[in-house]
Amino acid sequence: MSRRPGPEWVKRERFVMARKSTAVDPLRLDNQICFAVYSATHAFNRVYKPLLDRLGLTYPQYLVMLVLWERDDVPVKEIGEKLFLDSGTLTPLLKRLEAAHLVRRTRSREDERQVLIALTPQGHALKEKARSVPQSILAASDCSVSELLAMKDEIVALRDRLNAVIGE
Amino acid sequence: MSRRPGPEWVKRERFVMARKSTAVDPLRLDNQICFAVYSATHAFNRVYKPLLDRLGLTYPQYLVMLVLWERDDVPVKEIGEKLFLDSGTLTPLLKRLEAAHLVRRTRSREDERQVLIALTPQGHALKEKARSVPQSILAASDCSVSELLAMKDEIVALRDRLNAVIGE
DNA sequence: GGACATTCAATTGCGAACAATTAAATGTGA
DNA sequence: TCACATTTAATTGTTCGCAATTGAATGTCC
Numbered sequence: 001m002s003r004r005p006g007p008e009w010v011k012r013e014r015f016v017m018a019r020k021s022t023a024v025d026p027l028r029l030d031n032q033i034c035f036a037v038y039s040a041t042h043a044f045n046r047v048y049k050p051l052l053d054r055l056g057l058t059y060p061q062y063l064v065m066l067v068l069w070e071r072d073d074v075p076v077k078e079i080g081e082k083l084f085l086d087s088g089t090l091t092p093l094l095k096r097l098e099a100a101h102l103v104r105r106t107r108s109r110e111d112e113r114q115v116l117i118a119l120t121p122q123g124h125a126l127k128e129k130a131r132s133v134p135q136s137i138l139a140a141s142d143c144s145v146s147e148l149l150a151m152k153d154e155i156v157a158l159r160d161r162l163n164a165v166i167g168e
Numbered sequence: 169m170s171r172r173p174g175p176e177w178v179k180r181e182r183f184v185m186a187r188k189s190t191a192v193d194p195l196r197l198d199n200q201i202c203f204a205v206y207s208a209t210h211a212f213n214r215v216y217k218p219l220l221d222r223l224g225l226t227y228p229q230y231l232v233m234l235v236l237w238e239r240d241d242v243p244v245k246e247i248g249e250k251l252f253l254d255s256g257t258l259t260p261l262l263k264r265l266e267a268a269h270l271v272r273r274t275r276s277r278e279d280e281r282q283v284l285i286a287l288t289p290q291g292h293a294l295k296e297k298a299r300s301v302p303q304s305i306l307a308a309s310d311c312s313v314s315e316l317l318a319m320k321d322e323i324v325a326l327r328d329r330l331n332a333v334i335g336e
Numbered sequence: 337g338g339a340c341a342t343t344c345a346a347t348t349g350c351g352a353a354c355a356a357t358t359a360a361a362t363g364t365g366a
Numbered sequence: 367t368c369a370c371a372t373t374t375a376a377t378t379g380t381t382c383g384c385a386a387t388t389g390a391a392t393g394t395c396c
Contacts, residue, residue, distance in 0.1 A: 026302035027295070029234045029250065033320040034212040034305065038231075039252050040323050041209040042353080043330035044202040049354090060382060063206075066197045076345065082197065084207050087345050089383050096381085113344040113391045127195070134194035137202065140333040141326060151326070152201040154319055155208050158309060162211035165308040210383080217384090228352060245374065255375050257353050264351080281361045281374040 037155070047140045051133050055126060060089070061097055062130075068103065068119050069127045075114040084163070102126060205323070215308045219301050223294060228257070229265055230298075236271065236287050237295045243282040252331070270294060 029035055048059050057065065060083075067082050068074065076090055083090075094117060097103045102123040108114040141148060197203055216227050225233065228251075235247050244258055251258075262285060265271045270291040276282040309316060 026306075027234060027237060027298060029231070029238065031317075031320075032234075032302070033309075033316050033323070034216070035231060035234075036320045036323040036327065037205055037208050037212060038227075040205050040327040040330070042252055043327045043334070044205060045353085046334050047330050048202070058381065059206075063197070063203060066195060066200075066203075069195060070197065077343090084210055085382095086384065088347080088385075091346055093382075111344085111392070115345060130195060134200070138194075140330055141201075142329045142333075143326065148201045149199075151319075151322055152199075152204045155201070155204040155323070158311065158319070159204065159208040159211045161310045162208070162215050162308055165310075166211070166214050213383085226351065243374085253352095254354070256355075256377080259376055261352075279362070279374085283375065 044137075047137060048133075051136055055129055055133075056100060057126075060085075060093060062133075064090070064093065064097065064117075065102070065123070065126065065130070068117060068123065069130075073116050073118045075108065075116055077114065079117065097123075212305075215305060216301075219304055223297055223301075224268060225294075228253075228261060230301075232258070232261065232265065232285075233270070233291070233294065233298070236285060236291065237298075241284050241286045243276065243284055245282065247285065265291075 025031065045059050048062070052059060052062050055062070063083050064079060067079050076087060076094065080086055080090055094103060094105060098105055101120055104118045104120055106116050106118065108116050138145065138148070193199065213227050216230070220227060220230050223230070231251050232247060235250050236242065244255060244262065248254055248258055262271060262273060266273055269288055272286045272288055274284050274286065276284050306313065306316070
């Protein structure tokens with residue numbers, strides 16, 4: 001136990017120092033959860049791409065359609081709040097969805113500042129074609145539903161804590 | 169216990185149906201882990217923004233600098249492999265870093281196809297100013313290091329499974 | 337009612353992100 | 367050596383994402 005303390009101690013010290021300079025270095029790429037999240041977003045995007053191509057949607061457009069499939073005739077503002085996006089992103093995106101005949105954009109009669117987004121019949125119909133998407137993603141995740149839901153809850157909690165800091 | 173089974177049964181059935189049509193609906197926005205990851209990425213970006221503004225970097229530029237601070241004189245290809253980005257993204261980004269005098273771009277002498285990215289003295293020096301960034305992010309996360317590392321490992325594992333599917 | 341602030345969407349400009357293509361350098365096989 | 371494929375960056379075009387600004391509609395206070 002206490003034999004040869006010198007060399008072993010030196011070895012362990014080197015190991016600790018090596019870890020400090022690489023494995024636990026807070027500036028090291030592999031240690032950053034934000035990069036994990038960032039790169040996972042892109043990985044999801046690449047898996048979604050071929051599935052959404054068949055629907056004629058990009059991923060952010062798909063998110064907007066998810067919102068509208070839950071509730072129709074929604075002001076731009078509300079879509080932005082649900083997706084954490086602003087009008088600078090949504091206005092051109094919604095115009096593209098309108099050009100694709102999936103939504104209509106109309107000024108609210110009660111409040112002329114608001115633009116209400118409503119699904120067209122084609123927009124409604126697209127929901128049926130979209131039903132197979134989530135299970136394809138689930139298969140690609142190669143993970144149980146319960147594991148994914150648990151991860152989702154953790155990530156949402158982290159996101160909400162981050163968003164809380166933004167408002168100061 | 170067994171009294172009034174009719175009304176209670178009906179009520180529970182309604183509850184189950186309600187859950188099926190909303191809480192467990194796979195097309196529902198709140199159930200999608202991909203949206204959790206997507207929105208967490210944006211939340212991280214918004215927290216990073218003011219910190220990186222002081223360094224004169226965007227978040228993707230910061231990622232490239234993290235790579236270069238670990239190892240200098242790296243071909244574009246290798247940066248792309250580490251960050252999961254292609255030349256279409258990296259070429260203009262690296263030109264902006266070059267315009268900011270943080271990196272130099274030189275053709276490899278052994279293989280003229282490769283462009284090697286090396287830090288300038290200013291690029292090296294910026295690492296010191298960047299040291300405070302991770303702990304600011306940690307504080308904003310309002311979470312223990314061990315929890316974050318555990319989440320990171322889960323997300324990386326998910327990302328790698330997704331990326332494995334891309335290659336088919 | 338009138339001056340003022342607020343809200344909401346649109347716009348502009350910049351920086352990613354990626355598909356698809358191009359062009360040059362390198363590798364391979366006959 | 368020559369034809370051909372492969373590798374590597376760069377380029378082009380489209381779509382996000384956001385900061386900052388604009389302009390119109392609404393709300394508020396006196």
